Amino acid sequence: MPVPEKNEFFVDPGRCIGCQSCVQACTECDTHKGQSMIQLDFIDRSASTQTVPIVCMHCDSPTCAEVCPADAIKRTEDGIVQTARKPRCIACNNCVLACPFGVPKMNTGMNLMMKCDMCYDRTSIGLKPMCASVCPSQALAFGTREEMARLRPNAQPLNTFRFGNQLIRTKVNVMAPRTSSEDHVDVTAAMYEPAIGHDVLDDVFAEEQP
Amino acid sequence: MGKGREEARLGGEQHQHSLAEARDVKAWRMRPEVFQAVARGAVVTALLGVSILVGSRSLAHFDAALVAYTFSILFATFGLTYRYSMWLSRPPTALYWRRGWQAFFKKGWRLRNALFWVRRIGEDVLANRFIIKRDRLRGLTHLLIMWGCILAVAITFPLVFGWLHFRPVPGDLSLYEAMVFGFPAFRFPHDSAVAFFLFHGLVWASFLVLGGVALAVRRRMRDEGAAAVQRFAEDFMPLLLLFAVSLTGLMLTASYTWMKGYGFTFIAILHAITVIATFLWLPFGKFFHIFQRPAQLGVGFYKDVGRSEALARCRRCGHEFTSQMHAEDLIEVERALGYRYEIPGSPAEHYQWICPPCRRASFALAQSLLWRGTRGGERLAEPAAIAMPVHVNSCLGEGPLGSEDQENFHP
Numbered sequence: 104m105p106v107p108e109k110n111e112f113f114v115d116p117g118r119c120i121g122c123q124s125c126v127q128a129c130t131e132c133d134t135h136k137g138q139s140m141i142q143l144d145f146i147d148r149s150a151s152t153q154t155v156p157i158v159c160m161h162c163d164s165p166t167c168a169e170v171c172p173a174d175a176i177k178r179t180e181d182g183i184v185q186t187a188r189k190p191r192c193i194a195c196n197n198c199v200l201a202c203p204f205g206v207p208k209m210n211t212g213m214n215l216m217m218k219c220d221m222c223y224d225r226t227s228i229g230l231k232p233m234c235a236s237v238c239p240s241q242a243l244a245f246g247t248r249e250e251m252a253r254l255r256p257n258a259q260p261l262n263t264f265r266f267g268n269q270l271i272r273t274k275v276n277v278m279a280p281r282t283s284s285e286d287h288v289d290v291t292a293a294m295y296e297p298a299i300g301h302d303v304l305d306d307v308f309a310e311e312q313p
Numbered sequence: 314m315g316k317g318r319e320e321a322r323l324g325g326e327q328h329q330h331s332l333a334e335a336r337d338v339k340a341w342r343m344r345p346e347v348f349q350a351v352a353r354g355a356v357v358t359a360l361l362g363v364s365i366l367v368g369s370r371s372l373a374h375f376d377a378a379l380v381a382y383t384f385s386i387l388f389a390t391f392g393l394t395y396r397y398s399m400w401l402s403r404p405p406t407a408l409y410w411r412r413g414w415q416a417f418f419k420k421g422w423r424l425r426n427a428l429f430w431v432r433r434i435g436e437d438v439l440a441n442r443f444i445i446k447r448d449r450l451r452g453l454t455h456l457l458i459m460w461g462c463i464l465a466v467a468i469t470f471p472l473v474f475g476w477l478h479f480r481p482v483p484g485d486l487s488l489y490e491a492m493v494f495g496f497p498a499f500r501f502p503h504d505s506a507v508a509f510f511l512f513h514g515l516v517w518a519s520f521l522v523l524g525g526v527a528l529a530v531r532r533r534m535r536d537e538g539a540a541a542v543q544r545f546a547e548d549f550m551p552l553l554l555l556f557a558v559s560l561t562g563l564m565l566t567a568s569y570t571w572m573k574g575y576g577f578t579f580i581a582i583l584h585a586i587t588v589i590a591t592f593l594w595l596p597f598g599k600f601f602h603i604f605q606r607p608a609q610l611g612v613g614f615y616k617d618v619g620r621s622e623a624l625a626r627c628r629r630c631g632h633e634f635t636s637q638m639h640a641e642d643l644i645e646v647e648r649a650l651g652y653r654y655e656i657p658g659s660p661a662e663h664y665q666w667i668c669p670p671c672r673r674a675s676f677a678l679a680q681s682l683l684w685r686g687t688r689g690g691e692r693l694a695e696p697a698a699i700a701m702p703v704h705v706n707s708c709l710g711e712g713p714l715g716s717e718d719q720e721n722f723h724p
Contacts, residue, residue: 115680116676116677116680116681117677117680117681117684117688121705123705123706123711126705126706126711127711130710130711132538133536133538133541134538134539134541134542135538136538137710138710138711138714139706139710139711139712143704143706144670144673144674144702144703144704144705145702145703145705146674146700146702147696147699147700147702148700148703149700150696150700153677153681154677154705155673155676155677155702157673157676166647166652169405169650169652170643170646170647170650171405172403172406172408172409172410172608173406173605173608174400174403174406185542189447190599190606191602191605191606193605193606193608193609193612194612194717195409195612195615195616196616196635196639196717197405197643197646199669199717199718200635200639200640200643200669201643201647201665202669202672203654203664203672204673204676205668205669205670205671205673205676208713208714208718209715209717209718210714210715210718211714211715211716211717211718212446212715213443213446213447214437214443214609215443215447217714220542223541223542224538224540224541224542227541257687264676264679266654266664267653267654267655267656267657267659267663267664268654268655268656268657269652269653269664277676277680278680279680279683279684280683280684280687283683285683288676288679288680288683289679290672290675290676290679291656291659291661291664291675292679293675293678293681293682294629294661294667294675294678295629295699296678296679296681296682297695297696298674298678298700299678299681
């Protein structure tokens with residue numbers, strides 16, 4: 104059963120508080136029991152609290168699937184890029200290294216790539232993915248565009264990303280300011296940017312100043 | 314629409330267009346590959362035909378009753394060779410096929426590779442170790458089906474090709490003799506336990522297959538995760554075919570053993586239909602993995618060689634994350650596929666030189682750049698060196714799933 108078209112996934116890393124609810128909830132998913140497909144990273148742990156939760160963005164033209172020598176990654180007609188087919192995956196790690204968003208994981212012992220399939224067992228019957236259903240700050244949100252427009256009047260969804268000369272369009276959206284004139288997110292232009300945060304000016308070990 | 318947006322849109326269309334163009338070129342280039350695949354299929358099928366003629370001593374030992382099976386195998390051979398050839402023509406498959414052999418025959422590695430080959434055949438192919446690691450019951454299921462099929466193929470193919478036949482020993486009718494390629498191989502009494510096990514080989518094979526099929530169907534009916542992604546043609550059809558072949562085969566044995574041959578002709582035709590359908594399905598469905606899977610061995614050698622050579626350093630955080638050979642090969646594959654991940658004017662040069670964690674970090678940084686000035690938070694001072702992103706939860710299963718992931722996550 105296909106994922107209902109009206110429901111979409113919206114990611115807003117700026118709202119992530121790094122609580123790991125999504126990581127834990129993801130392990131509950133039936134298609135990859137006990138193993139989390141969410142990638143939740145500190146960008147610069149020593150300087151910033153900024154975290155980034157990454158789910159599969161489900162590209163229209165998935166690089167992971169195209170570089171797979173075993174033809175193990177399939178995209179369903181409703182645009183979900185499925186995790187590797189178990190009989191086919193030869194654990195070459197191509198998809199892990201080629202995915203522009205750094206999504207797939209490699210289970211070395213099982214000789215199997217595993218990745219987020221947008222909780223296909225849930226979304227295909229109209230339920231929210233596990234991560235979006237537990238995210239307290241709704242950095243990971245699942246719903247209709249109308250709901251998002253009502254809940255986040257200052258934001259708009261974008262689903263096109265630039266990596267050098269390459270543009271990638273995805274099924275999953277990222278939230279950008281409504282006032283922004285950009286119609287895509289330039290990932291490689293921000294590659295060498297420092298993390299966002301607040302400089303900590305108080306030195307707790309310094310002697311008290313008058 | 315602002316000027317920047319318009320430019321980006323046009324740029325986007327241009328890139329999409331160039332990707333489509335590259336695909337069109339690729340589609341046009343497929344033609345010689347199709348001819349090549351057809352030619353390879355014809356050659357391999359002809360070679361099998363010749364070996365049938367030679368092995369059956371110019372069809373002297375060929376069982377005419379099995380001719381339909383022979384032709385279905387010949388057709389499956391053509392189909393499998395064609396599909397395999399087409400599969401190898403895909404840019405990533407072609408490259409890794411070549412690289413796998415290069416790694417295997419690399420100077421100084423040959424003996425080690427040969428030993429590892431034997432070990433990996435034993436552990437991965439014969440014992441299905443990696444499937445058992447996925448799930449013990451699934452491992453058992455696959456072992457039962459795989460060994461049942463291997464046993465059945467080992468018995469039936471030589472019989473169907475006329476490579477193996479049995480005859481009473483002239484002068485001593487209590488003995489049977491197995492003839493392989495027309496040469497006497499071994500003898501055994503026709504009423505011995507050896508004869509019983511040998512002549513019922515397909516019964517044992519069907520017991521194994523039926524056990525495996527039952528476990529597989531049970532999982533597909535009970536496991537909600539499997540139920541969400543399974544498809545009839547891909548996942549149930551092979552099980553139905555295996556079940557039909559095994560059951561009709563057992564019905565033949567039951568007919569001539571306990572029912573005085575009741576309905577034997579009908580069951581024999583039914584059995585032939587199921588077997589032939591399975592052969593015809595071989596190149597197109599799930600069964601193709603039998604021929605695709607050994608590529609895993611080549612990947613193992615490729616990784617072994619890659620680890621011992623220069624490693625790729627992430628051009629954002631400076632940490633090693635894979636072999637340089639792997640990164641360079643991926644760049645070649647991506648270019649062949651029409652992807653343009655080159656980054657003009659950047660020290661990274663190509664996005665493939667960025668490690669997976671830094672890709673994730675860049676995604677977040679790009680989004681926060683859009684929100685600069687709208688949301689709170691400040692752009693921190695430029696650090697002396699770019700920090701490597703780390704997993705919030707580095708536990709196995711919650712962060713990385715294995716050693717390879719850990720390398721990608723810079724342990």
